Amino acid sequence: MKIKSGDEVMVLVGKDKGTKGKVDRVLPKLNSAIVVGVNIYKKHQKAQKGTIQGGVIDITKPIAISNLSIVCPKCKLPSKIGYKLGKDSKKRMCKKCKQVID
Ligand SMILES: [Zn+2]
Incomplete structure (x- = not known):
């Protein structure tokens, strides 16, 4: 694995092309990494009883x-x-x- 957590990387393709970020976690099984601030998706979450509030939350998806x-x-x-x-x-x-x- 050439990329390690803590490395600074730049995205080469896709909607975040050209964005730089720091590798938070490497997922070797998926050949992917979680990069801070990159590949963020909004997820609408329904309110649930208890502690989870409804609303829109940001999810960082792994990127190849x-x-x-x-x-x-x-x-x-x-x-x-x-x-x-x-x-x-x-x-x-x-x-x-x-x-x-x-
Ligand atoms: Zn150099």
């Missing part, structure tokens, strides 16, 4: 990782990620500025 690009923390550009292999480690590397991201 293939639709995201990492924004490199070093050069601040949306970039493809490569790997730099060390002796015992595999670190992510920005293909644009060649800096290790992790």
Whole structure:
């Protein structure tokens, strides 16, 4: 998985194209991620007895990782990620500025 929680990413396609946000959670099984402020849908919720109030709530839906690009923390550009292999480690590397991201 090239994207991790806490990464800054940019959306490449869809209604939020060009939007940047921080990855809140990665969902490997769905090949998706929850990105703060991206892919928000309004959901109308009926009032229920007890604590839940009726009204419109915002739901952040997962977005496919293939639709995201990492924004490199070093050069601040949306970039493809490569790997730099060390002796015992595999670190992510920005293909644009060649800096290790992790
Ligand atoms: Zn970079």
